[in-house]
Amino acid sequence: MATTEPRWLDDGQQKTWRAYLAASQLLSDHIDRQLQRDAGMPHTYYALLVWLSESPERRMRMTDLAERSxxxxxxxxxxxxxxEQNGWVRREDxxxxxxxQMAVLTDEGFAALVAAAPGHVEAVRGALFDRLTQExxxxxxxxxxxxxxGLAPRGGADLPWRR
Amino acid sequence: MATTEPRWLDDGQQKTWRAYLAASQLLSDHIDRQLQRDAGMPHTYYALLVWLSESPERRMRMTDLAERSxxxxxxxxxxxxxxEQNGWVRREDxxxxxxxQMAVLTDEGFAALVAAAPGHVEAVRGALFDRLTQExxxxxxxxxxxxxxGLAPRGGADLPWRR
DNA sequence: TACGACTGCTTGAACATTCAACGACGAATG
DNA sequence: CATTCGTCGTTGAATGTTCAAGCAGTCGTA
Known part of the structure; x- marks a missing residue:
């Protein structure tokens, strides 16, 4: 009987996990607040504009964009x-x-991105890269x-083999 | 004139940042989904129960709990x-x-936590610790x-000095 | 003690995300 | 071609989060 006792985290893992939770929470709040204040959008949305801006013709299929993001x-x-309401992206068949559907970055969207980028990079740097060694x-x-x-839907992450 | 050109991320930083974004997004989704499915609450809420359960008398001042979390x-x-609606926490003056206000973990809340913990640990392990070396x-x-x-409100993170 | 400034916590409205269900089209099969 | 199944993308409702504002109690100071 007795489902076997779960393998709890050891002390080091526990501390790492909690540090991770705190840091990732603080970091995403920090980044979100900076972007919301200076660019009027959350980081998720900013990231979408970045992906589009790097894509050929600044456009991407919805599903591809979702997968990348x-x-x-x-x-x-x-x-x-x-x-779209902000005029930063337009949909096309x-x-x-x-x-x-294609999501297309408009010129206004590109401009918004260009305007937001420096502040964003500075925030990321200040919170993360300026504090870490290269190693x-x-x-x-x-x-x-x-x-x-490990978590990518693609990679056949978990398992023996499915089916 | 010309505000100085921002210090962009170098190639290694860029790749690390994007890997971090992808991983943290996937990880929090993974954890949230598991807990939502098996325990009926998002991870944020689960974490609150954990903090309370470890606190003397299973209670904590609202502000302290917020700060820790x-x-x-x-x-x-x-x-x-x-x-509180779920009967897992109760407020006391x-x-x-x-x-x-004190947030107090109820017996039902504690039971919910005990029930949810094994599945949660397994999810964290499977996604993170089982894939990493001790180092x-x-x-x-x-x-x-x-x-x-660096991001803790305490530490006086950024700046010359405020005020 | 009276005052102003600050802290603790809550509120509601605006916004973002999840979830399940759906309509439309495409691809494989017979 | 007709059926069936899978994919693409959207929708609305329920849920969670943010933001600005607010009330009530405490603290520092004169």
Whole structure:
């Protein structure tokens, strides 16, 4: 009987987990507040503009954009609706798939991005990179890549094998 | 004229930042979904129960709880209202400060926590600790402590000096 | 004690996110 | 071609979060 006792976190893991929770909470609040104040949008929305700006013709299929941003299609749909109201993004029908929509970064959107970028970078730097050694930046990158890969829907993350 | 060109992120920093964004987004979604499904509450709320459960007499002043959890008092107020409806937390007047309120973990709340804990730990482990070496766990802890300290309202984080 | 400034906590409205359900189209199968 | 199933993207309702404002109690100071 007895479902086996769960493997609790050891002391080091516990401390790391709590430090992570505190730091990530504080960091995302910090970044969000800065962007909201100086650019009138939360970081999630800013990130969408960045992805679009780097994409050929500054446009991307909704699903691709959602996947890159690691957000749900639903969330993206709402987000783009808002960005559209601000005139920063425009929707266009996809020429090759009649179900599809393209999110297109407008000139106004690009301008908003350009205006917001310096303050944003400064915030990220001040909170993160200015405080870490180069070696720590490397370590953090490595760790986060492992975590992200493990959770990516693609990678066949967990398991024996599904099905 | 010309405000000086912002110090952009170098390539390594850029990659680390994007990996961090992806990983933290995926991780918090993963954890939230697991808890929402199995315990009927988001992680933020779960964390509140944890703090209370570890506190003497399972109670804490609202402001202290907010500070520990790194959330705003407003957010805590709403959260406790919801936890109170679930019967997991109860409010009591603070005996020493008539403005104050204590959040008290009820027996039901404690039971909910006990029930949720194993699944939660398993989720955290599976997504994070099972994938990292001991050394990486140490590194991550160190890095996150630095970030958290830098952003703590206490530390007098930024600046010349206020006032 | 009276005053002003500050702290503790709450409130409601605006905004963002999740979740389940849906309509429309595409692709595979017979 | 007809069926069936999967994908694309959206919607609305429920839920959570932010922000600015507010009331009530406390503290410092004269």
């Amino acid at each position: 690691k957000i749900t299609r639903s969330r993206l749909s709402h987000a783009v609706a808002r960005l 996809c020429p090759t798939d009649r179900r599809g 720590q930046v490397r370590q953090l990158g490595e760790i986060m890549r492992i975590v992200a890969e | 790194k959330i705003t008092r407003s957010r805590l107020s709403h959260a406790v209202a919801r936890l 603070c005996p020493t400060d008539r403005r104050g 990486q766990v140490r590194q991550l802890g160190e890095i996150m402590r630095i970030v958290a300290e």
